[in-house]
Amino acid sequence: MQNRVVKIIMNGVTGRMGRTQHLARSIVAIRREGGIPLPNGETLWPEPILVGRNERRLRSLAEEHRITLWTTDLKGALSDPDAEIYFDAQATSERASAVKAALAAGKHVYCEKPIAEDLQTAKELAELADRSGLKNGVVQDKLFLPGLRKLKALVENGFFGRILSVRGEFGYWVFEGDWQEAQRPSWNYRAEDGGGIMADMFCHWRYVLDDIFGPVRSVMALGATHIPRRVDENGKTYAATADDAAYAIFELDGGIIAQLNSSWCVRVYRDELLALQVDGTLGSAIAGLHSCKVQHRVNTPRPVWNPDLPEAYNFFDDWQEVPDNNQFDNGFKVQWELFLRHVVNDTAFKFTLREGAKGVQLAEAGLESWRERRWVELPEI
Numbered sequence: 001m002q003n004r005v006v007k008i009i010m011n012g013v014t015g016r017m018g019r020t021q022h023l024a025r026s027i028v029a030i031r032r033e034g035g036i037p038l039p040n041g042e043t044l045w046p047e048p049i050l051v052g053r054n055e056r057r058l059r060s061l062a063e064e065h066r067i068t069l070w071t072t073d074l075k076g077a078l079s080d081p082d083a084e085i086y087f088d089a090q091a092t093s094e095r096a097s098a099v100k101a102a103l104a105a106g107k108h109v110y111c112e113k114p115i116a117e118d119l120q121t122a123k124e125l126a127e128l129a130d131r132s133g134l135k136n137g138v139v140q141d142k143l144f145l146p147g148l149r150k151l152k153a154l155v156e157n158g159f160f161g162r163i164l165s166v167r168g169e170f171g172y173w174v175f176e177g178d179w180q181e182a183q184r185p186s187w188n189y190r191a192e193d194g195g196g197i198m199a200d201m202f203c204h205w206r207y208v209l210d211d212i213f214g215p216v217r218s219v220m221a222l223g224a225t226h227i228p229r230r231v232d233e234n235g236k237t238y239a240a241t242a243d244d245a246a247y248a249i250f251e252l253d254g255g256i257i258a259q260l261n262s263s264w265c266v267r268v269y270r271d272e273l274l275a276l277q278v279d280g281t282l283g284s285a286i287a288g289l290h291s292c293k294v295q296h297r298v299n300t301p302r303p304v305w306n307p308d309l310p311e312a313y314n315f316f317d318d319w320q321e322v323p324d325n326n327q328f329d330n331g332f333k334v335q336w337e338l339f340l341r342h343v344v345n346d347t348a349f350k351f352t353l354r355e356g357a358k359g360v361q362l363a364e365a366g367l368e369s370w371r372e373r374r375w376v377e378l379p380e381i
């Protein structure tokens with residue numbers, strides 16, 4: 001049977017996310033598996049054109065993955081009539097202009113979050129995409145994590161009864177770069193380069209909360225720059241101008257209260273780098289990236305506050321693991337497959353640029369709340 005080749009312009013693939021999650025673990029993995037079978041018997045074969053600024057790094061990446069097409073000329077790539085999709089995993093500050101150019105060139109667009117640095121630009125991109133009729137999408141990878149998929153299944157099965165609250169801890173210690181190399185790029189810590197943990201993480205929290213629990217209606221957030229000076233990739237000390245921690249409360253439809261801490265300045269004492277605890281009238285759950293544990297109301301112990309005695313009860317023992325009844329593939333790859341089928345077969349794809357704009361809205365509202373020290377409402381967009 002024939003291959004249905006889909007040429008994809010992939011920009012920003014020399015970066016951390018582009019190189020690992022999108023190229024190696026998604027597109028290259030799909031090719032390694034022989035492509036994606038289509039309903040008509042053909043096979044969808046993704047053919048990437050790697051785009052970046054550094055010729056040497058592009059060539060070596062292309063060689064590593066046996067990819068033949070690469071270029072430093074984005075304009076040239078966009079003028080290739082055979083290229084159907086533009087993908088962007090560049091640093092956030094570079095995204096909006098490139099996405100606009102891609103839409104203008106008639107390409108379907110798929111990109112990393114945040115889709116833009118501010119809400120006005122994000123909405124403009126969503127409107128341009130809507131008007132163009134081109135397919136468009138944004139990465140919402142956390143929804144494909146096994147732990148969060150199990151959590152969503154619990155919600156859909158009515159496990160919690162009435163959901164009262166969601167409490168989340170996300171984060172880990174990101175080294176300052178002096179005595180140990182930082183494990184994230186330095187632009188993340190500079191507001192002027194599109195950095196900041198609210199801009200980064202609130203995009204994720206928006207779709208996670210919206211999709212699993214219900215629409216976010218308002219936010220109150222306090223940010224902090226706990227570490228004011230860091231050392232960059234070239235060993236140069238720089239002023240960290242962006243927030244490296246965010247402490248936020250979100251109000252959701254149905255009166256659900258979500259309280260999420262996001263921080264690059266915490267040392268981990270939990271099972272995974274993300275832990276979401278959900279408490280409902282009938283049961284509770286604690287979900288991480290992979291695992292999800294539950295405690296039903298009938299398994300709920302009866303603690304009594306007594307500070308005079310050391311705690312003898314093991315509260316962890318009353319929680320039960322939700323089994324892995326499914327096989328979970330890499331979430332980025334699963335979402336790529338959905339988007340490629342959406343382009344080729346017009347199958348449903350709900351993670352559009354407009355959904356991406358909602359993430360930017362929450363990030364912007366969080367920053368506004370911090371600046372003005374007040375609750376900020378989120379109007380429909």
Ligand SMILES: NC(=O)c1ccc[n+]([C@@H]2O[C@H](COP(=O)([O-])OP(=O)(O)OC[C@H]3O[C@@H](n4cnc5c(N)ncnc54)[C@H](O)[C@@H]3O)[C@@H](O)[C@H]2O)c1
Nearest residue numbers: 012013014015016017018089090091092094112113114185
């Ligand atoms: N979905 C997720 O879980 C997730 C996780 C981390 C980052 N991201 C997003 O992915 C994007 C890339 O993040 P990353 O951590 O891979 O960053 P990175 O710094 O490792 O990579 C950035 C890429 O953009 C390119 N680039 C082009 N112009 C640039 C410029 N002027 N300054 C800096 N880089 C430029 C770089 O060459 C590189 O290929 C960001 O928008 C970020 O918000 C998403």
